[in-house]
Amino acid sequence: MSERPVLLAVEGITKAYPGVVANADVSFSIGEGEVHALLGENGAGKSTLVKMIYGLVKPDQGRMVWKGADYAPAAPRAARATGVAMVFQHFSLFEALNVAENVALGMENPPPMKELAAKIRAVSEEYGLPLDPSRMVGDLSAGERQRVEIIRCLLQDPKLLIMDEPTSVLTPQEVEILFRTLRQLSAEGTAILYISHKLEEIRSLCDAATILRRGKVVGTADPKTSSARELAEAMVGATLTPPERHGREKGRVLLGVSDLSVASPIPFGTSLKEVSFTVSAGEVLGIAGVAGNGQDELLLALSGEIAAPSDRVRIDSAPMGDKGPGERRRAGLVAAPEDRLGHAAAPDMSLVENAFLTGAIRKGLTKNGFIDWAATRDYAERVIKAYDVRTPGSHVAARALSGGNLQKFVIGRELSQEPLVIVINQPTWGVDAAAAAAIRQAILDRAAEGAAVVVISQDLDELLEISDRFAVLNGGRLTPPRPVQGLTVDEIGLMMGGAHGMEVAHHV
């Protein structure tokens, strides 16, 4: 790849925000048609770096060179005119507008709508990304939405395509389609800057990798020849120990769900349809699925925020389907929802108050109807210590914590209540690799102590690592749980894609 002419060279870029240096003296270069990976944990400075290339943020120091000439885009408009296009991590799409309108908004000089629609059809067919320009984006699946973003970029004939964590919302099959498109683009001479922390993807797709840690370049690697473990350790800067599984005996059934159907309280939500499963003491059930297939609703139905007929949900054999969250907590079920600010924690309340909100019942934090502040503070501080929550103290508002730290606090708060049943949605979302490993270990430890655990996640690797059994939510239906051992990624993909019949034919 060294014989490729250099397209973009970044030289000594530095960008500081009050209190944080996001990028310190970062240099790297991309050749024409090269697929270059930017590898790093959350907060390593990857996003800031690409925002500077895309003209959203101005660097404090350093310079960029585009095909030998100085390159300093003042705004995304200038970057687009040069030939830089970007697919965002959190989609930059407008749900109430149709596909063609969304594409037009990302272009400098869009043609009239009719011509644009024809162009969208042509490009989407050329790259194997079928898309109807007149559909509302709000009605599209996550994979289709990403196609809108990609096609928006492709219509501008980019020389450099930046992709920020593109696969986090895709099924394995959709990832395959995406990679085929990216390889085709690369063969046509478009350079791709690929940001991810998913190492296997980078190894299968990228020609070169630059590894960032805490805003600095800590190394480069050839992803084709390095192992995933080498890349991960370069990224984290420490030796990673995979979670340790203790030998576990399966005990009695602690959580039983049978034939659970509830309507979704969320607008555009997915109702649960005839969900059935059981989890025994000491067991971890992993539930996968593309976002929006009933994960939030399942958590609500298990935590008690949506009521169901009483015998549909049983905690330690006691019917609990019509009971609220408080009674289910008393019976031994703790739940940690995905949305940390606003659902799992009250943003403007202190960590002590937040600890009280779910800990009051199981930890006995009230005395004669009054809050026992000493005990509550003590409990909050124990959680902070045990889960390495980085905060100036237990008095700060939940809002002030970074996402990863708040996640550690929320999970720790639930796991510290000696639960019988644990339900967690997205346990390590937005948490760096070391903290994620600690959270997974804590979950496994609780299971080893005899808790039944349900982990809902979109991170397949995580589920395969900690689960004993595995099921997929698809359109509000749950596939029958299957033992994780012997399960291949292909089979999981089929389960996620909704091809139930095929999966059965495959296996019987």
Added chain:
Amino acid sequence: MDIGGINLVVLVASLMVAAVPILLAALGELVVEKAGVLNLGVEGMMIMGAICGFITAVGTGSPLLGFLGGALGGMVLSLVFAFLTQVLLANQVATGLALTLFGLGLSSLMGQNYNGIKPPLTGAVPFGPLRDIPVLGRIVFSHDWVVYFSVAMVVLLWWVLKATRLGLIIRAVGESHEAAHALGYKVNRIRLGAIAFGGAMAGMGGAYVSLVRVPQWVDGITAGAGWIALAIVVFASWKPWRALIGAYLFGGISVLQLNLQAAGSAIPVEYLSMSPYLITILVLVIMSSGRGRAALNAPAALGQNFHAAR
């Protein structure tokens, strides 16, 4: 064409006039809300337009300059709102309510010496012989220029919002300011423009009240028209044509109930006076209910402030 002592042709012709203030204000607010800003200060901007327009028209003797003065007055007040909400990120609901109270008070102060004065007359557009066509001439060709302007604005805004790039950008900003920012659009600048436009339209609507409808200056002259304009925007599902229907309905019933009062109807005056407000709201509620989509048609970022956090 007389029914119960009320001439239908005259009724239609006068409802078009009666609807102009709320139609103009509603169209302005529609654009503001499409851009994702909830400005509850319409009433305040209208009454500022009413007094500024009145003072300009009396001072210069030109009704046209009066309308421009009214638009300017409304726009200046809306820029206060824009500064507070877009630059200082104040709560839009509270700021809008304060704006109305402020506008009512300030206009009363400015209007101290203008009670009992007659403004210069805004004449009908000279259509010549066209005016003499029976029925049509009275309904279509007998109005002043502002009536035609208000209808033209309905068509213009419908077209701009639906088919132009400017309209697309305004809708995009109101739909998701985060996404618009990521694509490089200046969210707060676009909203500022929309707010100023909304202020100018409300101001013009107010000027029409004090220069044509009443025509003189009294305290609190707009009498809640701004609130009706706000309601019309919501129940019209943010569509210009429906805003026109809503405004004409309100204007029509206002005129009708006045005629009924004059004709000595048996219905008590209090009920007649409240009828335009009641019926307009009722009809628009029915129009926008039961479709599901109507409620979803609201701009998703409505009322939320945007700060580029990077």
